Amino acid sequence: MAAHVWPLYGLRVTTPRLELRLPDLETLAELAGVAADGVHDGASMPFTVPWTDASPEERGRGTFQHVLRTVAEWSPRAWTLSLAVRCEGKxxxxxxxxxxxxxxxxxxxxxxxLGLAHHGRGIGTEMRAAVLHLAFGGLGARWVMSAAMTDNPASLGVSRKLGYREDGVTVAAVRGEARTLRRLRLGREDWEAHRAVRVDVEGLEPCRELFGV
Incomplete structure (x- = not known):
């Protein structure tokens, strides 16, 4: 993709195992395939928007459209950076x-x-650590928030490992039922104290205006 037109295509965040980039169309097709293959056990729903309650084809297509939508709707006042994660090239x-x-x-x-086939390898922690480095070290964030269902110990465990502190609860309607989420907040000092993964960021300077910084 043409990074000189949309500099975010030149942004690259890496850890010892991972590479995070805004996906070009070929990579986005691969990402759609991962979504189609499954993201979580069908008996549970870890997302407030149950986008995985769909056929494999619809999940893949929805993923493809979502990432393109984040690019089309981007503005410095409101943005979503949706990065494809590669582990050892995949x-x-x-x-x-x-x-x-x-x-x-x-x-x-x-x-x-994370694709269901890749759970249990510590990838979730490493990719969150990568984007936290981008937020705090690259963009100068003061706080980064997250949230997870109270019955999602894997996600909550990642947050605690990285230094987040509990920040109350909220209730969402999911599949027609009330579900409780635990809010989590990470400050710069706690991020610094819990850094355990080496992260490198390339291509950020041309993107700063797009982030509003």
Whole structure:
């Protein structure tokens, strides 16, 4: 893709095992395939928007459209950076960083999913650590938020490992039922104290105006 037109295509975040990039069309097709193959046990629903309650074809197509939509709707006042995650060369999931009025609030929020075949390998922790480094070290965030269902110990465990503190609860209607989510908040000092993964960021400078910084 033409990074000189849309500099975010030149942004690259890496850890010892992972590479996170805004996907070009070929990579986006791979990401759609991972979503189609399954993201979680069908007996549970870890997302407030139950986008995985669909056929494999619809999940893949929805993933493809979602990422393109984040590019089309981007503005410095409201943006979602939706990065494809590669582990040792293979697309395994998606890591998002979202913010509104970031230039003023210096707050962002993370969200992610990982292909079911890649669970249990520590990838979720490493890809979150990567995007946190981008937020705090690259963009100067003061706070990064997350949230997870109270019955989602894997996601909550990742947050605690990375230094997040509990920030109350909220209730969402999911599949027609009330579900409780635990809110989590990470400040710069706690991020610094819990950094355990080496992260490198390339191609950020041409993107700063797009982030509103």
């Amino acid at each position: 697309v395994v999931g998606r890591q998002d960083l979202t913010a509104s009025d970031f230039a003023v609030t210096r707050e962002a929020e993370t969200g992610s999913w």
